[in-house]
Amino acid sequence: MVQGRISRVSVHDVRFPTSLGAHGSDAMHTDPDYSAAYVILETDAEDGLKGHGITFTLGKGTEIVVCAVNALAHHVLNKDLRDIVGDFRGFYRQLTSDGQLRWIGPEKGVVHLATAAVLNAVWDLWAKQERKPLWKLLVDMDPRMLLSCIDFRYITDVLTEEEAYEEQMLMHGYPAYTTSCAWLGYSDDMLQQLCTEALKSGWTRFKVKVGADLQDDIRRCRLIRDIIGPEKTLMMDANQRWDVPEAVEWMSKLAEFKPLWIEEPTSPDDILGHATISKALAPLGIGVATGEQCHNRVIFKQLLQAKALQFLQIDSCRLGSVNENLSVLLMAKKFGVPVCPHAGGVGLCELVQHLIIFDFISVSASLTNRMCEYVDHLHEHFKYPVIIKNASYMPPKEAGYSTEMKEESVKKHQYPDGEVWKKFLAAQGN
Ligand SMILES: C[C@H](O)[C@@H](O)[C@@H](O)[C@H](O)C(=O)O
Numbered sequence: 001m002v003q004g005r006i007s008r009v010s011v012h013d014v015r016f017p018t019s020l021g022a023h024g025s026d027a028m029h030t031d032p033d034y035s036a037a038y039v040i041l042e043t044d045a046e047d048g049l050k051g052h053g054i055t056f057t058l059g060k061g062t063e064i065v066v067c068a069v070n071a072l073a074h075h076v077l078n079k080d081l082r083d084i085v086g087d088f089r090g091f092y093r094q095l096t097s098d099g100q101l102r103w104i105g106p107e108k109g110v111v112h113l114a115t116a117a118v119l120n121a122v123w124d125l126w127a128k129q130e131r132k133p134l135w136k137l138l139v140d141m142d143p144r145m146l147l148s149c150i151d152f153r154y155i156t157d158v159l160t161e162e163e164a165y166e167e168q169m170l171m172h173g174y175p176a177y178t179t180s181c182a183w184l185g186y187s188d189d190m191l192q193q194l195c196t197e198a199l200k201s202g203w204t205r206f207k208v209k210v211g212a213d214l215q216d217d218i219r220r221c222r223l224i225r226d227i228i229g230p231e232k233t234l235m236m237d238a239n240q241r242w243d244v245p246e247a248v249e250w251m252s253k254l255a256e257f258k259p260l261w262i263e264e265p266t267s268p269d270d271i272l273g274h275a276t277i278s279k280a281l282a283p284l285g286i287g288v289a290t291g292e293q294c295h296n297r298v299i300f301k302q303l304l305q306a307k308a309l310q311f312l313q314i315d316s317c318r319l320g321s322v323n324e325n326l327s328v329l330l331m332a333k334k335f336g337v338p339v340c341p342h343a344g345g346v347g348l349c350e351l352v353q354h355l356i357i358f359d360f361i362s363v364s365a366s367l368t369n370r371m372c373e374y375v376d377h378l379h380e381h382f383k384y385p386v387i388i389k390n391a392s393y394m395p396p397k398e399a400g401y402s403t404e405m406k407e408e409s410v411k412k413h414q415y416p417d418g419e420v421w422k423k424f425l426a427a428q429g430n
């Protein structure tokens, strides 16, 4: 039952020193400390349930997102949860259209990351109150209600409320691929060891970071292909490193390793550039994947219209939460483009599994060319970590959006006063 007035909005700067082990490293982000702006919503309802929401950040960036969450907090504070979900589109719009804050977005960048964290907490609270995991809340929702969560502004030329529909299907785990064997900063030995282990645990789809040095890429890709064999699926990720012609040239050299896609070959803003790359790489059987840094549904719309991507990668924490992701799932369905979510970071796997499971049951009803990213870091800090079986995400059973972190983990990793950072900063003489 939906109830309660939001009585407290708090936000924490939670950071994990992952850069020390080169976990998460790629061609552009060489020292990522996986972090989260972690929002907690409390209500005056007697059920005592709290909503937890995150957005994924890297180290210092968290400070700025935390400020943005605080700046948005007045839109949430003292609101009745029934009013929020009763007009979720209106509430979404209120957050994204704040007359002063939208100037530093709109609907992108820091302010949008903060919006996602806040809305993720609202969705978590709603699902918890309904005693359902988020994916089930979405699947069971009356289609009209579901559509009333989406802001169709700017995308009505390709998708209108009347066109969307619901399909029902049962599912048993959503196929996943692993990225955590082949971060750019990992040595060849480590890569070899992790790939061999992953293969033994049943993984059949692998992603490798590329883009900093061609000879290194060739060596690493050869190493991986030798371990996984010709039949398994391999994806490559350049994290925006190249210019457009460079991307085509570089990928022509890596084509022999038969990648299914090249991810983020160039600036995430360059829609036409992605289209050019897609066209050039199509004869080599390589698709273009992007989305983890796509600002909002408008850019996704244009990427789809321009045939600029063959694999669409939603992100649970960069777009405006479930609300905006729903609109992108429906557009992807309409354009016949498979959705393969970005995950990893802090909690991105925990959140996005709900969206992709919903997508399968109610929107795409297909697993062809579809899989969800899995990264094997930091799950131990979540109260309800993802469950992977046979390289597939098993649908979570607990109520909520799986956003809640363990209190102890938040305490320890809060920046700069948590135990982990206090020790670390003291060792550095700060
Ligand atoms: C800094 C991060 O680890 C990124 O490299 C990561 O999100 C990556 O692009 C991915 O696809 O998982």
Ligand SMILES: [Mg+2]
Binding pocket: 237, 239, 263, 264, 292
């Ligand atoms: Mg990526």
